[in-house]
Amino acid sequence: MRIGVLTSGGDCPGLNAVIRSVVHRAVADHGDEVIGFHDGWRGLLEGDHRPLDLDAVAGILAAGGTILGSSRVRPEQLRDGVERAREHVAALGLDAVIPIGGEGTLKAARLLSDGGIPIVGVPKTIDNDIAVTDVTFGFDTAVGVATEALDRLKTTAESHQRVLIVEVMGRHTGWIALHSGMAAGAHAIVVPERPFDIDELTAVVGKRFEAGKRFAIVVVAEGAKPREGSMAFETGGTDVYGHERFAGVARQLAVELERRLGKEARPVILGHVQRGGTPTAYDRVLATRFGWHAVEAAHRGDFGMMTALRGTEITLVPLAEAVESLKTVPEDRYGEADAVL
Amino acid sequence: MRIGVLTSGGDCPGLNAVIRSVVHRAVADHGDEVIGFHDGWRGLLEGDHRPLDLDAVAGILAAGGTILGSSRVRPEQLRDGVERAREHVAALGLDAVIPIGGEGTLKAARLLSDGGIPIVGVPKTIDNDIAVTDVTFGFDTAVGVATEALDRLKTTAESHQRVLIVEVMGRHTGWIALHSGMAAGAHAIVVPERPFDIDELTAVVGKRFEAGKRFAIVVVAEGAKPREGSMAFETGGTDVYGHERFAGVARQLAVELERRLGKEARPVILGHVQRGGTPTAYDRVLATRFGWHAVEAAHRGDFGMMTALRGTEITLVPLAEAVESLKTVPEDRYGEADAVL
Amino acid sequence: MRIGVLTSGGDCPGLNAVIRSVVHRAVADHGDEVIGFHDGWRGLLEGDHRPLDLDAVAGILAAGGTILGSSRVRPEQLRDGVERAREHVAALGLDAVIPIGGEGTLKAARLLSDGGIPIVGVPKTIDNDIAVTDVTFGFDTAVGVATEALDRLKTTAESHQRVLIVEVMGRHTGWIALHSGMAAGAHAIVVPERPFDIDELTAVVGKRFEAGKRFAIVVVAEGAKPREGSMAFETGGTDVYGHERFAGVARQLAVELERRLGKEARPVILGHVQRGGTPTAYDRVLATRFGWHAVEAAHRGDFGMMTALRGTEITLVPLAEAVESLKTVPEDRYGEADAVL
Amino acid sequence: MRIGVLTSGGDCPGLNAVIRSVVHRAVADHGDEVIGFHDGWRGLLEGDHRPLDLDAVAGILAAGGTILGSSRVRPEQLRDGVERAREHVAALGLDAVIPIGGEGTLKAARLLSDGGIPIVGVPKTIDNDIAVTDVTFGFDTAVGVATEALDRLKTTAESHQRVLIVEVMGRHTGWIALHSGMAAGAHAIVVPERPFDIDELTAVVGKRFEAGKRFAIVVVAEGAKPREGSMAFETGGTDVYGHERFAGVARQLAVELERRLGKEARPVILGHVQRGGTPTAYDRVLATRFGWHAVEAAHRGDFGMMTALRGTEITLVPLAEAVESLKTVPEDRYGEADAVL
Known part of the structure; x- marks a missing residue:
């Protein structure tokens, strides 16, 4: 053959x-x-x-x-x-x-x-x-890489009193966000399947601070979008292959959460490391x-x-x-x- | 509740x-x-x-x-x-x-x-x-730890012309041996489910050397045993809980393979690192x-x-x-x- | 005491x-x-x-x-x-x-x-x-994390014919960029100590493609800046503590290199993972x-x-x-x- | 040239x-x-x-x-x-x-x-x-591999109330034992430079148990030997190159400590993984x-x-x-x- x-x-x-x-x-x-x-x-x-x-x-x-x-x-x-x-x-x-x-x-x-x-x-x-x-x-490798990063970020967020919005891959589905978020004990997970409500996310994170916690980790899939009317959101458009372009959801969420909560919020975009290597x-x-x-x-x-x-x-x-x-x-x-x- | x-x-x-x-x-x-x-x-x-x-x-x-x-x-x-x-x-x-x-x-x-x-x-x-x-x-963690070790051992075996017999956990079943052996590309995998024939194992490893390869990696589950009459084998007996004691199959295989092949053969026993840690x-x-x-x-x-x-x-x-x-x-x-x- | x-x-x-x-x-x-x-x-x-x-x-x-x-x-x-x-x-x-x-x-x-x-x-x-x-x-941990990421990115860049601009930490000095770049075999390393000339960087990367290579890895310290007059560059200003804000040098370099070389160039910003974790x-x-x-x-x-x-x-x-x-x-x-x- | x-x-x-x-x-x-x-x-x-x-x-x-x-x-x-x-x-x-x-x-x-x-x-x-x-x-890689193994073994020892004797490389010097032992917080470190006194080692480990701790990690270099007269000790002899053969010090220590302390003590021999791989x-x-x-x-x-x-x-x-x-x-x-x- x-x-x-x-x-x-x-x-x-x-x-x-x-x-x-x-x-x-x-x-x-x-x-x-x-x-x-x-x-x-x-x-x-x-x-x-x-x-x-x-x-x-x-x-x-x-x-x-x-x-x-x-x-x-x-x-x-x-x-x-x-x-x-x-x-x-x-x-x-x-x-x-x-x-x-x-x-x-x-x-x-x-x-x-x-x-x-x-x-x-x-x-x-x-x-x-x-x-x-x-x-x-x-998938398992991507989740593993994301989880390892989240493990590292968690201690930083905790010691330095921050909200970290960590963007993982997933244009249309939230599998990597779900599994890495569960594996690392994220406090909120935002997936493309469910357009998010920024008020709800603010409330979830805000409640942690009210309860005396000093940090929060939000995992967000790159394809996540706000529920219509929930917040201003800049999409990335589409490229020549018809694929949606990178909207920078983590960056936009960090700005919005910092504004609403008065807490330092920082985006971390894991990017291509999730799809390369052994x-x-x-x-x-x-x-x-x-x-x-x-x-x-x-x-x-x-x-x-x-x-x-x-x-x-x-x-x-x-x-x-x-x-x-x-x-x-x-x-x-x-x-x-x-x-x- | x-x-x-x-x-x-x-x-x-x-x-x-x-x-x-x-x-x-x-x-x-x-x-x-x-x-x-x-x-x-x-x-x-x-x-x-x-x-x-x-x-x-x-x-x-x-x-x-x-x-x-x-x-x-x-x-x-x-x-x-x-x-x-x-x-x-x-x-x-x-x-x-x-x-x-x-x-x-x-x-x-x-x-x-x-x-x-x-x-x-x-x-x-x-x-x-x-x-x-x-x-x-x-199980996934144990396989991951064993695979990482096998990845490391492979380059050593190759550069230094050795047969390495790597013993992984598995008293009654060969799952860890099978998956880590597959993941690392082992040349022979020995599992408890199938009593091994030392002549066959010697032949598999020997053929590699005849073909000009300079090393071999054998993964063996701790519970593996030779087919009756295949080779002298010392069992470990049982402990107070009725569990079989460590027989040291890798060590026994290394001695036997070195004797039969005239190539340096070394046992590596991964042990408890497979069941601990994150x-x-x-x-x-x-x-x-x-x-x-x-x-x-x-x-x-x-x-x-x-x-x-x-x-x-x-x-x-x-x-x-x-x-x-x-x-x-x-x-x-x-x-x-x-x-x- | x-x-x-x-x-x-x-x-x-x-x-x-x-x-x-x-x-x-x-x-x-x-x-x-x-x-x-x-x-x-x-x-x-x-x-x-x-x-x-x-x-x-x-x-x-x-x-x-x-x-x-x-x-x-x-x-x-x-x-x-x-x-x-x-x-x-x-x-x-x-x-x-x-x-x-x-x-x-x-x-x-x-x-x-x-x-x-x-x-x-x-x-x-x-x-x-x-x-x-x-x-x-x-420092050793930061370099280790960056190197591990570079190892992963390298195979992706190679298989998928890309220029990857990887931004590592280092506001005023290029130590992390130098060590992780050396450890991962980066093709160009850009440090804050030496304002870079975009023509020179373009030439270095371009020569690889001319020689038939299909990818390039550029490691850039976050504090790197172009030589005056070399290219348009947006700085990030300073924050309330007098620290320089994130200028996004990798992003700016990716845009510029893609334009000049006609090759897909992507920024990867490693960010806070370099300073957290075990x-x-x-x-x-x-x-x-x-x-x-x-x-x-x-x-x-x-x-x-x-x-x-x-x-x-x-x-x-x-x-x-x-x-x-x-x-x-x-x-x-x-x-x-x-x-x- | x-x-x-x-x-x-x-x-x-x-x-x-x-x-x-x-x-x-x-x-x-x-x-x-x-x-x-x-x-x-x-x-x-x-x-x-x-x-x-x-x-x-x-x-x-x-x-x-x-x-x-x-x-x-x-x-x-x-x-x-x-x-x-x-x-x-x-x-x-x-x-x-x-x-x-x-x-x-x-x-x-x-x-x-x-x-x-x-x-x-x-x-x-x-x-x-x-x-x-x-x-x-x-050296840094060997210490890193040993430390990672020790990190894994520590949680096992702790949860399961054991003394683990972990043998690392080092025929004549204790550098790997010292650095990995320090990095992992070992409770005792035994090096070739100082022939050990088994009574002293027993006392160090014993004191931990008296203080209510439930485990101990002992790191021992492969070349470590007891002080003369301290305990019966089987050496491994020398090979054809004049190098000392593996004496199995961890195994001998585990038997001796278990006998003296009445606590489960297990040897773990890290072996060749310390010298291979990336x-x-x-x-x-x-x-x-x-x-x-x-x-x-x-x-x-x-x-x-x-x-x-x-x-x-x-x-x-x-x-x-x-x-x-x-x-x-x-x-x-x-x-x-x-x-x-």
């Missing part, structure tokens, strides 16, 4: 672990050949690739980033490129293509799959917002299992599917289902956290 | 997070009173306890160990103590007791539950060997959810039950089921790991 | 280790009494304090922040407060006061010392900019030694002095010298780093 | 950082050629080497181990090999050889230097026992500076010397001085630690 693999979209700890696992399973166990496309879909559209043997993936299991590179492609580019992709797949004699990527990548994967290309997708997003899998790799053991195991099962699916001819974690098992779900809806934080998880606005 | 909580058995990262969560949910949200028994079952049998309010659990979320202390009690002590426990529960006016512990604790919990004490158990074991829950808190974000979230749901179960009157993770949901399972069998590593996980003997 | 201790200024990993060490040495070894003033100089000016015995400092060695709290006081407040401070010191029967703090604190310490109060200062700054000591505690082993040892020697100095009557590290030895230097000049990065260190503009 | 570099002796975090720094400074700045000998002195004696250009050292700054490999050579092998080494150096047209290694390596370096080979040594030992330099790289920022900076200055020394013709840290400066000291005596822990450092027996 000949298999092509590519990584697409934003960085995510575990990408290299998937690539390595695909090569190990395919080459060492099945005697397959594997090639890697450079820079995501661009490599497939332009036929830019290189062979991947066991030596090519030696020592990459714990490495952040992706040895294949990645790039972002606008949806319309891919729509127009299905024919070209099909030609490259045929010319290279590929029996399967394994794209590793997030929502956009999986939508593209479905497009190519519908266009007749034999595809097994591997979901990737630190945001954990893909509906048909319990978890995606990268993956946690959890993410390495999940990524490795995804890669292994993607190869197995290809060998069984299970195309148009995506690997997914359900409980402790790796299963396959149709790509069509994978991108139907985002996995948002369900209501009952707010209750457990006891801090979500 | 009045709730008693206790922690029993070996140390496990996340114990304090459960205690804190029980107190937060019970005291802050339900207006309950909570008391903590000292040193596990001993505290309950002797009525040794203290009140736990919000201040008592401030700042313990990320702390290793247990603020309540723990101790080991021999099964027969507990059997004889049901009556005494019932008296203390009555005298203290407790409506629920939440014991947090491993297999032995849950067996004891069932005994007390059958004896009429209103119990909601919370499972705890770094070994991840409790059958009715997908995962237990503490929990990972994953374990803090899971522990917090277990505590929260244990209180909810108590309020609903769901006694004789234990909290469990199934997929992404926290559920309750009867204590009777919880201790019926160990959760061993299933066959298909060996295949994925590609390194288990 | 009766000793008062206080912590003043911004947060710094190791403050608690100093406090603990002072108490251990004074109480356990000398039989002294120790009190701690709350919130830095404010506590001394208002006589707000509490006793510190061995139990009060149990378990704080590795904890971030300061159990005594801190606050910022404007210079003129202290100038007017010498008399009041003297009265409190007399009323409390103190034989020595040990203030732990940065440049501002040491200036204040000198003022009080000149005013007749028996003072032994302990220098504290993550910026490492106090001239008469080789190193200050907190100290490294290095900082715990240094902080512990400083505390120990401060007590010894007090017992010898060496007042008006400050502890300092010279080579491997702890020595004392006059407070007068301590605040004469900042310790800036010397020229020859730029050469070694091979990346400083 | 043509420069040869080699790494010799046990693993040590920072070796790759030195190699990279030598190549960067020599190749990129001076236009030199650099070759690397494989497996330490063996490579030089057998002429086994490869060219090292900038690409060869890309991405190794933070990597543990050594890309050149290492090996141990018996002193007599080297003595007989001076002539052969001189021939290879001449044949390869080398103007300088930079060996990176510990005490044994530096002794060998001196031998070769006396034999006319132009040598600039770089000292390497996690044990920090080379007399003429304030610190060696690798170096701390501190060690990366020091290693980078050593490499840079070694190249500068070669260009100045300062041969027969070794790089050293004195205060904040890198200097050169004659190889002859470097190996005259071990740097043991001085008496006054015991006082500061307040826990050394």
Whole structure:
């Protein structure tokens, strides 16, 4: 069998672990050949690739980033490129293509799959917002990095009597905010799923000070927005790929809370450190299992599917289902956290 | 409502997070009173306890160990103590007791539950060997610590041309060995579920050297044993609690592999560092959810039950089921790991 | 002997280790009494304090922040407060006061010392900019946190073809930028000591891309500024304490580099995580030694002095010298780093 | 100029950082050629080497181990090999050889230097026992790893009422034991410089229990031995290189303390994790500076010397001085630690 693999979209700890696992399973166990496309879909559209043997993936299991590179492609580019992709797949004699990527990548994967290309997708997003899998790799690392930062910030806030507004990743969903906020014992957690009321947030933080506490930690997902009419809010607009731009919610909240509470409030924006570097053991195991099962699916001819974690098992779900809806934080998880606005 | 909580058995990262969560949910949200028994079952049998309010659990979320202390009690002590426990529960006016512990604790919990004490158990074991829950808190931290150590050892083994036999925890099951071995890319993983054949292990390691590699990492669970007749093996016997004593499998393997391969082989025994210290974000979230749901179960009157993770949901399972069998590593996980003997 | 201790200024990993060490040495070894003033100089000016015995400092060695709290006081407040401070010191029967703090604190310490109060200062700054000591505690932790972040960011930048401008602390000196930049192999390091030339920085980064590299990491100290006339630059002004406000140099550099290079450039501002949380082993040892020697100095009557590290030895230097000049990065260190503009 | 570099002796975090720094400074700045000998002195004696250009050292700054490999050579092998080494150096047209290694390596370096080979040594030992330099790289990482383990073990010991005897590296000197013990707040520190009295150690630990404490942490250097007549003690003998073999002092102490105190005492042997894996920022900076200055020394013709840290400066000291005596822990450092027996 000949298999092509590519990584697409934003960085995510575990990408290299998937690539390595695909090569190990395919080459060492099945005697397959594997090639890697450079820079995501661009490599497939332009036929830019290189062979991947066991030596090519030696020592990459714990490495952040992706040895294949990645790039972002606008949806319309891919729509127009299905024919070209099909030609490259045929010319290279590929029996399967394994794209590793997030929502956009999986939508593209479905497009190519519908266009007749034999595809097994591997979901990737630190945001954990893909509906048909319990978890995606990268999420645990992102939560871990955010929690470690929150642990550090907590002692500073406490000793120096501050409100810290810590912005974590999550454009559309609050998973990283929820988990890191719970793990670090944040006093308020603000998620995109629930537009916040600035009066309520002020009250939560204010009550702590009234009770004699001297600090507060607010975790806010980058995509969080105020309830309409709640406070003036500057959005960031959208970029050329149609993605919302950074609105700076933490900065805006810090200004507003300082004004309302008369307490020093400071924003901390964790940024890209959440999506880079060596993956946690959890993410390495999940990524490795995804890669292994993607190869197995290809060998069984299970195309148009995506690997997914359900409980402790790796299963396959149709790509069509994978991108139907985002996995948002369900209501009952707010209750457990006891801090979500 | 009045709730008693206790922690029993070996140390496990996340114990304090459960205690804190029980107190937060019970005291802050339900207006309950909570008391903590000292040193596990001993505290309950002797009525040794203290009140736990919000201040008592401030700042313990990320702390290793247990603020309540723990101790080991021999099964027969507990059997004889049901009556005494019932008296203390009555005298203290407790409506629920939440014991947090491993297999032995849950067996004891069932005994007390059958004896009429209103119990909601919370499972705890770094070994991840409790059958009715997908995962237990503490396991992720143990795997993380072991993986970090393996990452460090790998570069040493490689530069200095060694076989390292790294012994991780796991008396009866190979979960920690499997996950840390997968996460670190170990070349062989030896688990208690499958008695190993020393000839096979020698061959696996030997083949690496024949192929020009200069090192090998073998991960072995402390409870692993050779297949009968495979090699001379000294067992550690059993201690006063009926637990098997440390056999030193890594040390014995190192001697044997060095003799057979003519390569320097060294044992590394990770030991107690795997079960102490601050929990990972994953374990803090899971522990917090277990505590929260244990209180909810108590309020609903769901006694004789234990909290469990199934997929992404926290559920309750009867204590009777919880201790019926160990959760061993299933066959298909060996295949994925590609390194288990 | 009766000793008062206080912590003043911004947060710094190791403050608690100093406090603990002072108490251990004074109480356990000398039989002294120790009190701690709350919130830095404010506590001394208002006589707000509490006793510190061995139990009060149990378990704080590795904890971030300061159990005594801190606050910022404007210079003129202290100038007017010498008399009041003297009265409190007399009323409390103190034989020595040990203030732990940065440049501002040491200036204040000198003022009080000149005013007749028996003072032994302990220098504290993550910026490492106090001239008469080789190193200050907190610096190693800050560099460690920044380096860990840079390690993570590097793989992201590489896989995703980006220029990342990473802003680290350092208002007046580039020590953190220099050390974290060297430790992480940054491609350019921008420090406050040398106003940068944007053309030169553009050329350095541009050359990497011309040579076929796909990313660049620029580390910039928060206090860095362009050479006059080099580029438009918005300063942050000064706050009520006379400190310069955050200018957002990384943000401004990212915009400018993206415009000039036509490559995606992103700012990452590490912020307060650099000054919070558990100290490294290095900082715990240094902080512990400083505390120990401060007590010894007090017992010898060496007042008006400050502890300092010279080579491997702890020595004392006059407070007068301590605040004469900042310790800036010397020229020859730029050469070694091979990346400083 | 043509420069040869080699790494010799046990693993040590920072070796790759030195190699990279030598190549960067020599190749990129001076236009030199650099070759690397494989497996330490063996490579030089057998002429086994490869060219090292900038690409060869890309991405190794933070990597543990050594890309050149290492090996141990018996002193007599080297003595007989001076002539052969001189021939290879001449044949390869080398103007300088930079060996990176510990005490044994530096002794060998001196031998070769006396034999006319132009040598600039770089000292390497996690044990920090080379007399003429304030610190060696690798030490900070080893102390950091040990301290992190001690932090984890402390909570376990406390919750579970145990005496833990933690064995850290240090055959002849107690630097790692001293610094990690101070950093983690160990209750007793046992170093090779001072043969211990088991009665005294028992008393120190016993007093804690009498005072109501429930645990104790004893840090012991692997090379520690009892005072003559103090207790029965099994030594490990010596290996083929004349090095002392592992005596298992922690294991022997645990048995003895448990017997004497009637408290559960457990040994934990940290082992090789202390000398592997990614170096701390501190060690990366020091290693980078050593490499840079070694190249500068070669260009100045300062041969027969070794790089050293004195205060904040890198200097050169004659190889002859470097190996005259071990740097043991001085008496006054015991006082500061307040826990050394």
